[in-house]
Amino acid sequence: xxxxxxxxxxxxxxxxxxxxxxxxxxxxxxxxxxxxxxxxxxxxxxxxxxxxxxxxxxxxxxxxxxxxxxxxxxxxxxxxxxxxxxxxxxxxxxxxxxxxxxxxxxxxxxxxxxxxxxxxxxxxxxxxxxxxxxxxxxxxxxxxxxxxxxxxxxxxxxxxxxxxxxxxxxxxxxxxxxxxxxxxxxxxxxxxxxxxxxxxxx
Amino acid sequence: xxxxxxxxxxxxxxxxxxxxxxxxxxxxxxxxxxxxxxxxxxxxxxxxxxxxxxxxxxxxxxxxxxxxxxxxxxxxxxxxxxxxxxxxxxxxxxxxxxxxxxxxxxxxxxxxxxxxxxxxxxxxxxxxxxxxxxxxxxxxxxxxxxxxxxxxxxxxxxxxxxxxxxxxxxxxxxxxxxxxxxxxxxxxxxxxxx
Numbered sequence: 317x318x319x320x321x322x323x324x325x326x327x328x329x330x331x332x333x334x335x336x337x338x339x340x341x342x343x344x345x346x347x348x349x350x351x352x353x354x355x356x357x358x359x360x361x362x363x364x365x366x367x368x369x370x371x372x373x374x375x376x377x378x379x380x381x382x383x384x385x386x387x388x389x390x391x392x393x394x395x396x397x398x399x400x401x402x403x404x405x406x407x408x409x410x411x412x413x414x415x416x417x418x419x420x421x422x423x424x425x426x427x428x429x430x431x432x433x434x435x436x437x438x439x440x441x442x443x444x445x446x447x448x449x450x451x452x453x454x455x456x457x458x459x460x461x462x463x464x465x466x467x468x469x470x471x472x473x474x475x476x477x478x479x480x481x482x483x484x485x486x487x488x489x490x491x492x493x494x495x496x497x498x499x500x501x502x503x504x505x506x507x508x509x510x511x512x513x514x515x516x517x518x
Numbered sequence: 519x520x521x522x523x524x525x526x527x528x529x530x531x532x533x534x535x536x537x538x539x540x541x542x543x544x545x546x547x548x549x550x551x552x553x554x555x556x557x558x559x560x561x562x563x564x565x566x567x568x569x570x571x572x573x574x575x576x577x578x579x580x581x582x583x584x585x586x587x588x589x590x591x592x593x594x595x596x597x598x599x600x601x602x603x604x605x606x607x608x609x610x611x612x613x614x615x616x617x618x619x620x621x622x623x624x625x626x627x628x629x630x631x632x633x634x635x636x637x638x639x640x641x642x643x644x645x646x647x648x649x650x651x652x653x654x655x656x657x658x659x660x661x662x663x664x665x666x667x668x669x670x671x672x673x674x675x676x677x678x679x680x681x682x683x684x685x686x687x688x689x690x691x692x693x694x695x696x697x698x699x700x701x702x703x704x705x706x707x708x709x710x711x712x
Contacts, residue, residue: 366580373589374588448571466565466569471533484526487530494557
């Protein structure tokens with residue numbers, strides 16, 4: 317099933333590169349949601365997510381003749397990641413992503429997205445709003461792992477490819493993210509713990 | 519299995535990326551560790567809530583249109599541009615090679631060698647030529663050859679009234695360069711005449 321999807325992507329891309337423009341529509345549709353949700357999760361704003369989405373496709377189309385990866389989705393999300401990092405650098409040109417703060421942690425690690433903007437979508441669930449706010453405060457790479465797993469729906473192995481790191485590092489980032497979210501969402505967690513305890517007593 | 523590893527496995531299990539052996543080990547740990555059981559339950563609930571967030575709409579219509587337009591513009595960008603097919607390229611290369619070789623062979627400061635060679639060709643035509651295509655119905659074979667030779671001499675700026683070989687050769691005496699190659703050509707018409 318998974319392999320068939322990859323084959324479809326490769327076939328569509330080959331046809332597109334050969335001049336059949338419509339062949340790319342299926343590829344865009346297949347990865348549209350994963351890419352947009354990732355962009356939305358990382359930027360926290362619809363307008364910025366649209367820009368990242370568009371720029372990612374523009375860059376991907378330019379680089380398509382050189383595309384040799386096994387997973388198109390992973391390749392696309394890695395481009396989106398680079399687009400997002402470039403945007404952060406433009407917003408804060410004086411800051412290097414490798415520069416370390418007083419605690420010896422790279423700025424890129426602690427750089428978090430701004431608070432949800434006024435144009436951020438209102439969520440039906442209060443819990444959802446709180447999760448969104450808490451995720452926006454996570455360090456860049458932890459937020460990225462969370463967004464890729466929860467909103468783009470890719471596996472941890474694919475996330476490791478996107479972040480060019482090991483799956484253990486990805487899992488560690490997720491663990492750190494969950495610890496921070498636990499602190500941010502303390503009330504929700506306490507409610508759950510209470511329900512858990514009641515369940516255990518019964 | 520310690521709690522740290524168990525919690526990583528719990529995360530992996532939620533995404534369906536854990537093997538059966540590790541799943542069994544995780545289940546064994548969860549059965550006797552309340553903290554990891556709570557972590558696992560919290561994670562599953564958090565994941566469920568996060569995925570329920572209304573993020574399913576995709577990009578706005580303008581963005582989707584811009585991407586689609588770019589896709590249409592870039593279609594076929596991987597197609598290799600072939601200006602010349604291989605046979606044509608070979609023919610062009612061969613032609614260039616012949617032209618370069620000819621230019622090299624005919625090189626001399628005043629171009630006299632080129633004229634000498636052209637004149638020699640004319641003489642050769644007059645003496646040994648077989649250009650039957652220049653023949654006209656009813657015309658004498660030698661007349662056709664003579665006309666051809668005159669044409670060639672005219673093109674080279676030599677007198678059209680020359681009396682064939684002797685005059686051609688006399689005209690050639692003047693521009694003979696000191697180039698040993700062209701000097702060796704002096705006797706060529708004689709040789710051609712045999």
